[in-house]
Amino acid sequence: MQRAVAAGTKKFAIGVGIAAAAGAGGLVYALEKSVYASDHVVHPYHLPWSHSGKFSSFDIASVRRGYEVYKQVCAACHSMKFIHYRHFVDTIMTEEEAKAEAAEATINALDDRGQTIQRPGILTDALPNPYANKKAAAAANNGAAPPDLSLMSLARHGGDDYIFALLTGYFDAPAGVKVDEGKAYNPYFPGGVISMPQQLFDEGIEYKDGTPATQSQQAKDVSAFMHWCAEPFHDTRKKWALKIAAFIPFVAVVLIYGKRHIWTFTKSQKFAWKPVKGREPPKQH
Amino acid sequence: MKGLMNFVNSLVVVLPSSKTLTLSWNFGSMLGMVLAFQILTGTFLAMYYSADSLLAFSSVQYIMYEVNFGWIFRIFHFNGASLFFVFLYLHIFKGLFFMSYRLKKVWMSGLTIYLLVMMEAFMGYVLVWAQMSFWASVVITSLLSVIPIWGPMIVTWIWSGFTVSGATLKFFFVLHFLVPWGLLVLMLVHLIFLHSTGSTSVLHCHGDYDKVCFAPEYWGKDVYNILVWLVFIVMSLISPFVLGDAEMFIEADPMMSPVHIVPEWYFLFAYAILRAIPNKILGVIALLMSIVIFYFFAFVNNYTSSLVKLNKLLVFSFIVSSVVLSWLGQCLVEDPFTLLSVIFSLLYFGLSSTLLFVFMFSKKLFE
Numbered sequence: 001m002q003r004a005v006a007a008g009t010k011k012f013a014i015g016v017g018i019a020a021a022a023g024a025g026g027l028v029y030a031l032e033k034s035v036y037a038s039d040h041v042v043h044p045y046h047l048p049w050s051h052s053g054k055f056s057s058f059d060i061a062s063v064r065r066g067y068e069v070y071k072q073v074c075a076a077c078h079s080m081k082f083i084h085y086r087h088f089v090d091t092i093m094t095e096e097e098a099k100a101e102a103a104e105a106t107i108n109a110l111d112d113r114g115q116t117i118q119r120p121g122i123l124t125d126a127l128p129n130p131y132a133n134k135k136a137a138a139a140a141n142n143g144a145a146p147p148d149l150s151l152m153s154l155a156r157h158g159g160d161d162y163i164f165a166l167l168t169g170y171f172d173a174p175a176g177v178k179v180d181e182g183k184a185y186n187p188y189f190p191g192g193v194i195s196m197p198q199q200l201f202d203e204g205i206e207y208k209d210g211t212p213a214t215q216s217q218q219a220k221d222v223s224a225f226m227h228w229c230a231e232p233f234h235d236t237r238k239k240w241a242l243k244i245a246a247f248i249p250f251v252a253v254v255l256i257y258g259k260r261h262i263w264t265f266t267k268s269q270k271f272a273w274k275p276v277k278g279r280e281p282p283k284q285h
Numbered sequence: 286m287k288g289l290m291n292f293v294n295s296l297v298v299v300l301p302s303s304k305t306l307t308l309s310w311n312f313g314s315m316l317g318m319v320l321a322f323q324i325l326t327g328t329f330l331a332m333y334y335s336a337d338s339l340l341a342f343s344s345v346q347y348i349m350y351e352v353n354f355g356w357i358f359r360i361f362h363f364n365g366a367s368l369f370f371v372f373l374y375l376h377i378f379k380g381l382f383f384m385s386y387r388l389k390k391v392w393m394s395g396l397t398i399y400l401l402v403m404m405e406a407f408m409g410y411v412l413v414w415a416q417m418s419f420w421a422s423v424v425i426t427s428l429l430s431v432i433p434i435w436g437p438m439i440v441t442w443i444w445s446g447f448t449v450s451g452a453t454l455k456f457f458f459v460l461h462f463l464v465p466w467g468l469l470v471l472m473l474v475h476l477i478f479l480h481s482t483g484s485t486s487v488l489h490c491h492g493d494y495d496k497v498c499f500a501p502e503y504w505g506k507d508v509y510n511i512l513v514w515l516v517f518i519v520m521s522l523i524s525p526f527v528l529g530d531a532e533m534f535i536e537a538d539p540m541m542s543p544v545h546i547v548p549e550w551y552f553l554f555a556y557a558i559l560r561a562i563p564n565k566i567l568g569v570i571a572l573l574m575s576i577v578i579f580y581f582f583a584f585v586n587n588y589t590s591s592l593v594k595l596n597k598l599l600v601f602s603f604i605v606s607s608v609v610l611s612w613l614g615q616c617l618v619e620d621p622f623t624l625l626s627v628i629f630s631l632l633y634f635g636l637s638s639t640l641l642f643v644f645m646f647s648k649k650l651f652e
Contacts, residue, residue: 020602024609031621054523082346147535151346154526155534190544230534231349233356241522248515255508262505266304266497 042187044158044165047220051227052160055242057235058228063092065207066225069218071101072205074149077141077196079129082150083229086123091232099123142182144195153227160223162188167219170198296480301496302503303486309383310484312376314507317472318514319369324465326362327409330355334412336458338451341414342536364521366406367528370551373399377579381600381640385485386582390478393583398471400576401464403552408461410549414454417530419537420546422457423449428559431566448539545617553614554607558633560618561626571630578637585644592647599640606632 050059067088070080085102089095102121105128111117121128131137131145138145147155156162165188173185177192184197200218207213228234260267275281333352335344348355377399379385386392411422426443430436445452483496528550532543548556558575562568610629616622 021605024605027625028609028612031616082343082350087350151534155531157531159531231356233349237357237360237522237525241519244515244522245519248512248519251515252512255512259505259509262501266502 041190041192042165042169044161044188047161047164049160049224049227051224051234055238057238059224060092061209062221062224063228064225065209065211065217066221066223066228067092067101068207069200069205069222070149070225073199073218074222075127075130077130077137077146078149079131079146080127080150080229081129081148082126084124084126085121087232089123092228095123142180142195146196149226149229151230153223153230155230160227163223163226164216164219166194167200167222168216296476297504298498298500300480300499301483302499303484303488304495304497304502305486305488306484306503306506307487308506308509309375309379310486311507311510312372312379313479315372315510315513316369316376318510319365319372320465320468320472323362323365323369324469326358326365327462327465329358330362331462334458336412336455338414338454338537341412341454345413360521360525361518363409364517364525364528366409367549367551368517369402369406373402374551378600378604381582381603382597383485383487384596384644386579386585387485388479388482389583391475393580394471394475394478396576396579398468398475401468401471403576405461405464405468406549406551408457408464411454411457412461413533414537415533416535416537416543417532417546419449419539420542421548422453423542424546426453428565428569428572431569450539547615550611550615553611554633555614557610557614557626558630560614561623561630571634575633578634578641581641585641586648592643592650595643596640599636599643603633603636603640606636 050062051057070078085098085105088098088101093101099122102123102125105121105125106118107121107125107128109117109119131140134145153159153163158165166186169186169188170184171187173179173193177185179185179193182197183193183195185192186194200215200222202214203212204215204218205213211217231237330348333344333348333355335341345359348359350356352358376395380392380395407421407425410418412418426440426449429443430440432439441447443453443456444450445456530547547553555572555575559568559572562571606629610626610633613622613626613629
């Protein structure tokens with residue numbers, strides 16, 4: 001009887017528990033999926049990036065093309081202060097290529113007499129900043145300073161998808177949305193009006209490797225490049241993850257076997273209560 | 286030297302241990318390992334970090350871009366904080382499940398460790414000096430202003446000025462560096478308290494009959510933690526940034542706050558409770574009580590009877606409501622979330638106090 005009650009309580013408790021968890025889960029799910037009119041922004045769509053898989057790496061050819069886009073288009077307004085030309089060596093370029101890229105840049109520096117001069121870059125230089133400072137940058141862009149792009153792909157919700165959507169998402173403003181001089185309508189940008197006009201156009205640049213430079217091709221490549229800049233260690237970390245993951249089953253076997261070996265004695269113990277002659281428990285009547 | 290050897294021996298070698306400790310008793314040893322791991326990775330990071338508001342953010346990026354394998358230490362350190370909380374929560378829930386608060390001193394020292402780890406994690410987060418961390422520090426430090434009489438003075442003192450500034454950052458850095466050593470001591474105290482009676486167990490009895498030595502049995506079991514570590518390492522290498530916020534990659538700008546301020550996942554339940562109450566003073570009190578309430582479990586004086594199943598059901602419901610509360614913590618402040626936050630905050634407190642009272646009540650029931 002007592003057993004049956006206990007079993008009944010247990011079933012009831014488990015039932016209530018599962019119902020509560022399912023109810024809470026359902027509520028969270030329903031609210032997560034609902035759309036609010038107050039969301040004044042279009043969420044970017046998901047794209048199949050070559051590097052978005054758990055163990056997949058960058059498409060380096062695309063990253064290299066992305067650098068060309070950055071250099072020829074974005075660098076006019078955006079800095080990349082954490083990236084130095086030496087970072088390119090043996091990662092996305094050969095040393096000669098990286099040196100040549102650096103040499104093409106003009107770097108502001110001081111000469112031996114303390115005069116400001118401009119010299120060609122060397123490997124240890126950071127990618128040059130197009131503006132002297134943030135105020136100058138804002139003044140040249142209708143009051144909104146172009147942000148540094150080094151960490152950009154990690155610094156926005158949606159990451160690469162967002163950047164691609166943003167760069168290719170320029171449309172005529174719908175009725176009722178006021179777009180000031182020098183600004184543009186872009187539904188992916190929070191608020192819808194961005195101070196960066198459309199930058200990428202079909203055949204806007206020419207790729208060295210002959211890839212047709214459509215707008216979406218450039219957007220894809222420059223997004224890949226920006227992601228590479230935000231974490232140049234990306235491929236290394238995934239490679240290590242794979243190596244360590246492959247190691248886990250073996251470690252598991254050793255540890256589990258070892259533990260069970262140590263515990264065999266304890267686990268196979270058996271208790272027995274044996275009446276000893278002369279010390280029997282009292283008889284029941 | 287001999288004394289030290291004996292001490293270590295008594296802690297982890299000859300310690301008489303119950304045979305019925307399940308994997309849930311691994312959480313504690315895991316937490317010890319996480320603390321050591323955080324101290325090691327943190328020391329490495331401290332070698333390159335600059336606690337200056339103009340340099341802090343770039344010095345963190347210097348670690349990511351320039352220091353040899355610096356990125357891996359930083360990834361481990363900030364995901365290590367999450368790992369710390371994963372196991373803290375598991376450890377606490379296990380304590381509630383198996384009523385481990387019968388060991389009063391262990392329970393109280395444990396809760397104090399929990400509070401200090403929360404402080405520690407918060408200060409570490411501020412050190413990055415990114416948008417979200419800067420504004421989180423503004424929000425959290427200004428909560429202290431509700432302390433009667435001394436509040437505003439304490440806040441000004443912590444800020445070392447009239448707002449969160451470079452001086453505040455230095456203050457946090459020094460504390461962030463020192464607190465772990467205090468934690469280490471406290472953890473040892475926690476362990477000594479535990480070993481004076483021995484662990485509770487799933488059988489709810491822990492007399493000194495029929496025990497085994499801690500070594501090698503529990504060494505063999507605690508090395509299972511290595512598997513957790515390997516999984517942790519793989520996960521933080523595959524997606525190091527999933528638990529963080531995009532705003533952590535934008536340098537702090539004291540002139541412009543992010544649209545939507547959210548803490549890290551492990552503070553979300555407390556943040557939801559804070560926001561659920563429109564009155565600032567009451568909100569802060571509720572926030573504090575959400576943790577302090579667990580200290581009251583030490584007042585339970587019931588060694589004889591327990592409604593084990595009811596207790597488990599309540600703990601389980603408490604976990605579910607904490608998870609929902611955490612989810613609510615990152616939702617926008619608008620309906621239906623504001624209403625839900627109130628409901629689930631009430632559930633949080635309702636369930637935790639029911640847990641407490643059921644225990645006292647069951648004593649009456651069986652006596």
